[in-house]
Amino acid sequence: MARFSIVIPTRNRANLLALALRSALAQTYGDYEILVSDNASTDQTATVASVTGSDRVRYVRTQRPLSMPDSWEFALGHARGEYISYLCDDDAIAPGTLRIVDRVLRSSDSNLVMWAGATYYDQSWPEPGRRNTVDVPTFTGRVVRMDSESKLREIYGLRSARTPMLVNSVCHASIVEEVKRKAGRFFVGYSPDFAAGVAMLAHARSFVFVDTILSVGGATRVSTGMMVRQTRGEVFEQTMRDLGDFADLRRVPLRIDVQTAHLANHFLLLKDTFPEELRPYEIDWVQFFVNCRRELDIYARNGYDVSTEREAWRVALETEPASVRAAVEGRMARVAEDGASRKPAFALGPLGIDNIVDCARYLETSQRTAKGIIKGTLLSIFGGQRGTDVARALGSLVARARDRIG
Numbered sequence: 001m002a003r004f005s006i007v008i009p010t011r012n013r014a015n016l017l018a019l020a021l022r023s024a025l026a027q028t029y030g031d032y033e034i035l036v037s038d039n040a041s042t043d044q045t046a047t048v049a050s051v052t053g054s055d056r057v058r059y060v061r062t063q064r065p066l067s068m069p070d071s072w073e074f075a076l077g078h079a080r081g082e083y084i085s086y087l088c089d090d091d092a093i094a095p096g097t098l099r100i101v102d103r104v105l106r107s108s109d110s111n112l113v114m115w116a117g118a119t120y121y122d123q124s125w126p127e128p129g130r131r132n133t134v135d136v137p138t139f140t141g142r143v144v145r146m147d148s149e150s151k152l153r154e155i156y157g158l159r160s161a162r163t164p165m166l167v168n169s170v171c172h173a174s175i176v177e178e179v180k181r182k183a184g185r186f187f188v189g190y191s192p193d194f195a196a197g198v199a200m201l202a203h204a205r206s207f208v209f210v211d212t213i214l215s216v217g218g219a220t221r222v223s224t225g226m227m228v229r230q231t232r233g234e235v236f237e238q239t240m241r242d243l244g245d246f247a248d249l250r251r252v253p254l255r256i257d258v259q260t261a262h263l264a265n266h267f268l269l270l271k272d273t274f275p276e277e278l279r280p281y282e283i284d285w286v287q288f289f290v291n292c293r294r295e296l297d298i299y300a301r302n303g304y305d306v307s308t309e310r311e312a313w314r315v316a317l318e319t320e321p322a323s324v325r326a327a328v329e330g331r332m333a334r335v336a337e338d339g340a341s342r343k344p345a346f347a348l349g350p351l352g353i354d355n356i357v358d359c360a361r362y363l364e365t366s367q368r369t370a371k372g373i374i375k376g377t378l379l380s381i382f383g384g385q386r387g388t389d390v391a392r393a394l395g396s397l398v399a400r401a402r403d404r405i406g
Contacts (some may be wrong), residue, residue, distance in 0.1 A: 001080055001081065001082055002031055002032050002033040002080055002081045002082070003031035003032060003081065003082055003083065003098075003102065004029075004031065004032035004033070004081045004082070004083050004084075004085060004098055004101075004102075004170060005032070005033050005034075005035055005079035005080060005081025005083070005084050005085070006024045006032060006033070006034045006035070006085055006086075006087050006093075006098075007035045007037060007075050007076065007079050007084065007085065007086045007087070007166075008020055008021070008024070008034065008035065008036050008037065008075075008086070008087050008088075008089055009037045009039060009068075009071050009072050009075045009086065009088070009089070010036065010037065010038060010039065010041065010045055010089040011038070011039035011040065011041050011045075011065070011071070012041045012042060012043045012045065013041075013043075013045075013089050013090065013222065014041070014043045014044040014045045014047070014048045016089045016090045016218065016220065016222075017036070017045060017048050017049070017089045018048050019092060019355060019356055019357050020087055020088070020089045020090070020091060020092060021034065021036070021048065021049070021052055021057070022092075022357050023087075023092035023093050023094075023095075023356075023357045023360055024087055024093060025052060025054055025056065025057075026095045026357070026361075027093075027095060027096075027097065027098045027099070028095050028096050028098075028099050029096075029098035029099040029102055031102075032056065032081065032098055033056055033057075033058060033079075033080060033081060034054075034056050034057045034058070035057075035058050035060065035075060035078055035079055036049040036057060036058070036059045036060070037060050037061075037062075037071065037074060037075030037078065038059065038060065038061040038062070039062050039065060039066055039071040039074075040061065040062045040063065040064050040065045040066070041061075046059065046061070058078070060074075060075070060078045062074055067190075067242055067244065068190070068192055068242060069187045069188075069189065069190060069191075069192045069195070072086070072187050072192040073185050073186060073187050073192075076176070076186055076187070081173070082172065082173055083101075083105070083170040083171065083172055083173070084166060084170065084171050084172075084173060084176060085166055085167075085169065085170045085171070086165075086166040086167050086193075086196075087167070087215075088167055088217070088218070090217075090218030090220050090222070090223050090356075091167065091215060091216060091217050091218050091356070092120075092215065092216050092218070092356040092357045092359070092360040093214060093215045093216075093360060094213070094214045094215065094216075094360045094361060094363065094364035095360075095361060095364065096214070096364055097115070097214040097215065100115075100210060100212070100214065101113050101115070101170055101210065101214075104143055104208055104210055105170075108145070108208050110145070110204075110206065110207055110208040111171065111172035111174065111175055111204060112164060112169060112170070112171050112172070112175065112200055112201075112204045112206075112207040112208070113169060113170050113207065113208045113209075113210065114146075114162075114164040114168055114169040114207055114208070114209050114210070115168060115169070115209070115210040115211075115212060115213075115214040115215065116137060116139045116162070116168075116209075116210070116211050116212055116213050116214065117137075117168050117213060117214070117215040117216060117217055118134050118135060118136045118137065118213050118215075118216045118217070118359075118363055119134065119135040119216065119217045119218075119219055119226075120133075120134045120216045120217070120218055120219060120356045120359045120360075121133050121134070121135075121219045121345065122218060122219065122220045122355075122356065123354075124220050124221040124222075125219055125220065125221065126221060126230070126231065130219075130345050132347070132348050132349055132353075132354055133345030133346055133347050133348060134216070134345060134346050134348060134359055134363070135345050135346070136213060136346060136363065136366070137161075137162075137213075138369065139211050139212060139213055139368065140211045140368060141211060141212050141368055142211050143208060143209070143210050143211070144208070144209050144211065145206055145207075145208055145209075146206060146207055146208070146209050147205075147206055148201040148202075148204050148205055148206055148207060149205075149280075151163065151164070151201055151207075152198070152201050152202065152278070152281050153280075153281060155197070155198060155201075155267065155281075156267055156281040156282060156283055156284070157283075157284040157287055158260060158263070158264065158283065158284055158287040158288055158291055159284070159287060162209075163194070163197045164197050164200055164201060164207055165193045165194065165196050165197040166192075166193065166196045166197075166200075167193055167215075167217075168215055169200070169207075171196075171200050175200055175203050175204060178203050179199045179200075179203060182273075182274065183199070183273050183274070186199065188269070188270060188273050189246060189266045189269050189270065190242070190243050190244070190246040190262070190266060191262070191263065191266050193225075194263060194266060194267075195266070195270065198267065198270050198278070199270070199274070202270075202274050202277035202278055203277065212364075213363040213364065213366065214364065215360065216356055216359050216360040216363065218356050221235075222235060223235075224239055228259060229259060229295070229298065230298065230299075230302055231299075231302060231304075232299060232304050236257075240257055243262070246262070246265070246266070246269075249261055249262065249265045250265070251264075251265045251268040251269065252264050252265045252268070252283075252288070253285070253288075253316050253319065253320070254288070254289070254292055254312065254313060254316040254317075255312070256292065256296075256309040256312050256313065257309075258291075258292050258295040258296060258309070259295060260288060260291040260292045260295060261288075261292055264283050264288055267281075267283065268283065285320065285324060286324055286327040286328050286331060287331070289313070289316075289317055289320075289324075289328045290328055290331045290332055290335065292313060293310075293313055293332065294335065296309050296310055296313065348362075
């Protein structure tokens, strides 16, 4: 049995798969396998997997195209590692990822370790000004223990920015098997990344967070998660078709196709699946309406007509209690005050970097910013979870003050 399994589910994206494989094979740690799980591709996926010439790489293939959750479940069934991690075919990991994670695992009693990640916009991204750039979150370089209960409350409160998922974590096979025993499968619902996150947290009292950039998520013209937040083109339409029975949004008060509505519906499905473990957690319906409106505003800024959805949002909000309506107005006003502009991405061209693999390699050795040093100090003073909360609150206050001065 390998120490780690890096599972790469893929379908008809051989060009992206080649880069993901390159990053996985560049690990400076030895005890791992790479599983390429081909969801009935019709391109050169099988060839890309075979030409590596590495005995670390195993290739499996479905007999027919499966939904994303079923494809990920199929892949999971072939993983042999003690710890499991997923690498999407448009993402990359840093060379030292497994080495660092293994060291953390051996110095702690945790079965779940998460790390920080960045976002790389490749040359196909629709916005020309963001091509070959990277968004890097503030990081501290520290290793902190986090409370699963607090993170689940953030997730169900629809306010979690950093969530353990198999695409940014390693999870012990025992947790995977426990979830499968209760639910019949590991990936429940339509969104396997978020389903894994909630399921893992529900079955682990805590997790360890490595606050270092060890992976980079890809933003390309075919990247589902990134594209559906910005555009309503081909990727968005295919995503809506793939939802199948989950598209009805019967568990939420607003039935429009935005990510927040589908995620909240999914989180409620997971409560039905794990009733004991997830009983304490409830959706924050005020934040639900705020997030849905913000997503509609993004579509509108990008040129899409969302007048029908905005009216549906207004009508649905009118059916809520007066306290909810007032709270929504208050939070939306604070969102507007904080400013909706996106921070400028970091250009990689001047560094001679033009792909996600080299981007991940560069970020692994990048230095903390002043904000990262301050945040790290807060983590030392207040501890992992509390320090994170204090840093977030302080950052919000600083941003508001800066906006007022500006």
